Amino acid sequence: MKMRSFYLGELTWLDVEEFLKAHKTVMVPVGSCEQHGPHLPLDTDAYDAFWLSLKAAEKAQCALVAPPIYYGVSLHHMDFPGTITLSPQTLEQVAYEVGVCLTKHGFNKILFENGHGGNTPALEAAAQRIKAETNAFVAIDTVSLIPDFVEKFIETPYDAHAGEFETSTTLANRESLVVKERIAKPQLTLPKSKYTKIGLKEAGPKVSWAFRTKELSNTGVIGDPTKASKDKGEKAWKLAIERLVDFLKELDSM
């Protein structure tokens, strides 16, 4: 079947009905509108989740991308202007209702393609509820498919937010929106305990914990964006798209 678009929002209901005769997978990108330091756009997580989903869907040709959920759980960033947050309960409910609607039309494999770590607990709760009610397969990807890239190329051990990773990936997909003259290492006040996890790279033994970004960082950046490069970002996207395409194809044949 030749699709004009893999973005559900650009299709007609007839196109979706036709697509569902052959494939049952849909991605729901989930993002945030939250501060990303003095140098990255507020919508980074939402834009990236949608961008990655579309690239992968176009390559895989066996999944559609639903309109993104542009707001997320960003309570910890509210000290910085422009941040808009949902409560975890609201995000859970929106994700749950979107998921249930999609299953009613026949999508029985749903992947929440999540661009923001703060959304994960709410999405996991929604996934449990969708599964219990509809028996659909529901999964969540929060930068989970490229741990080997992070291990190999990200030098900052506490890289968590608007730092080396996210600045690199934004240089690679929206360079014109990176305010390069403001890329700087923040003054960080990291927690004293070696058991508190922060960042993409830290494996256990660690506990998760709730924090306010402003208590940790003067600029909102948690990490070191001066270590970012467009090359690292391009490598990250290439691998992320490859892995996601592979996952979508596996879902399609499941």
Ligand SMILES: [Zn+2]
């Ligand atoms: Zn982000």
